[in-house]
Structures are given as C-alpha cells and as structure tokens.
Amino acid sequence: MTMVAHKSPYKPAPRISAKKIPKALVYEIMDGKPVYYHGYKEVLTGTKTIGEVMGASSLQVFMIQHLLRILFRGLDEKKYHILTNEAGLHINRRNNLSGDIVIYENSVFPVKAANKNYFAVPPKIQIEIDIDADVEDWGNENGYMHLKINKLLDFGVEKVIWITSFSKKVLVATKDENWQIIDWHKPIEILDGLTFNIGQYLQDEGSEFA
Numbered sequence: 001m002t003m004v005a006h007k008s009p010y011k012p013a014p015r016i017s018a019k020k021i022p023k024a025l026v027y028e029i030m031d032g033k034p035v036y037y038h039g040y041k042e043v044l045t046g047t048k049t050i051g052e053v054m055g056a057s058s059l060q061v062f063m064i065q066h067l068l069r070i071l072f073r074g075l076d077e078k079k080y081h082i083l084t085n086e087a088g089l090h091i092n093r094r095n096n097l098s099g100d101i102v103i104y105e106n107s108v109f110p111v112k113a114a115n116k117n118y119f120a121v122p123p124k125i126q127i128e129i130d131i132d133a134d135v136e137d138w139g140n141e142n143g144y145m146h147l148k149i150n151k152l153l154d155f156g157v158e159k160v161i162w163i164t165s166f167s168k169k170v171l172v173a174t175k176d177e178n179w180q181i182i183d184w185h186k187p188i189e190i191l192d193g194l195t196f197n198i199g200q201y202l203q204d205e206g207s208e209f210a
Contacts, residue, residue, distance in 0.1 A: 021040065025043060025050060027132055031094055037053045037133065039052070040053055059209055060129050063129050063201075066196070068082065071190070074194040075192065075194065078106065080124075081109065082103055084101050087099045103125040122152070128145075128160070128162040129165075141164075149162065149171070159172065159191070161188065184199040185200060185210075
C-alpha cells in the first residue's frame with residue numbers, strides 16, 4: 001500500500017472568539033467557560049437560526065412528556081415539585097447548569113421561595129434526556145456528561161438520571177456509589193418506588209428508536 005503525502009499540512013479551523021458569539025447561544029456555564037448549544041457553529045455561518053438549535057428534538061420532547069406523566073401521576077404533589085423547561089441551577093460563580101427535569105421537595109423549596117434567579121439549592125433528583133450542548137471543548141459526550149454529573153452530585157443532588165437515545169442506555173448516578181449504566185428497556189426507579197421504562201414506551205408507541 002502506497003502512502004500519499006498531502007500537498008499541504010492540515011490546518012485546524014481558527015477558533016471563534018467568544019466575544020463574537022451571541023449570548024443566546026450559551027447553554028450553560030461550566031468552570032467559568034461557556035457551554036454552547038449543539039449546532040451553534042451553524043448559526044454563526046448562517047445555515048441555522050438560533051431557534052433551530054435551542055429547540056428540543058421531537059423524540060426528546062416525547063420522552064420528556066412520558067416521564068412527566070409518570071411523575072405527575074405517581075408523586076404526591078403536596079410533597080414534591082416536578083419542574084421542567086431547562087431549570088437553571090446556580091452552583092457557584094463559575095457554574096450555572098441546566099436541568100431537563102428536576103424534582104424538589106416542597107419542604108426544601110416551596111413556591112413562595114421562587115424568584116427571578118436560578119435555583120441556588122440542589123434538587124433531590126435531576127433527569128437529563130440526551131445532550132443539548134456542544135461538547136467539543138469537553139472531549140466527547142461522556143466527558144461532558146461525567147463532568148456535569150459530578151458537579152450536580154457535589155452540589156447536593158441525590159440522584160442524576162441521564163437517558164441517551166444514541167446509546168439506548170440510562171446512566172444512574174448517586175453520590176459515593178458506583179454509577180450504573182442500564183439498558184433503556186429495563187425498569188428504572190426514580191424515587192419512592194416509582195419507575196419508568198423508556199425503551200418499552202417507545203416500542204409500545206411504534207417508534208423506530210425503541
């Protein structure tokens with residue numbers, strides 16, 4: 001086999017200055033650095049709009065809907081708040097993270113404590129569905145997921161559940177215990193004996209992603 005040399009050495013694309021990136025494209029702040037929405041580069045080149053990269057996929061929306069139905073039906077509304085819409089979590093001055101679904105105990109954060117700022121206290125449970133962030137600066141999907149999960153657990157979140165459609169797995173992480181990676185066709189407990197089976201749900205609905 002003959003090796004053919006390139007006529008010119010590979011040159012990586014120049015980095016875009018953060019000052020030139022609209023703040024609307026910032027998904028989170030991690031370790032003082034902006035985490036951008038997946039697809040933000042397409043916005044900068046004009047091939048996508050900001051709304052196109054900020055919106056969730058139809059698959060993601062249906063999975064969130066399924067989980068919310070289970071939670072609202074199965075948990076005591078006087079004991080728990082079930083919140084969605086990328087709830088903001090202010091961990092410290094260098095870390096502002098988001099959550100697809102967060103569950104708070106009413107005794108920890110009652111409605112009367114709500115204000116116009118991010119949550120400064122940890123939820124009991126956080127559920128993430130796929131990855132909305134551009135992970136290039138964090139190595140890969142696993143690098144970003146593991147860093148964010150560790151920050152959430154250190155913040156005081158009791159359990160993080162991360163559903164990934166690209167691997168059809170569910171990562172369940174708790175503090176000071178071995179993390180579990182579970183096939184998404186298995187029942188998985190959220191809390192108080194309440195479980196979900198996202199793979200079975202998609203299969204029952206005839207989804208090609210089951």
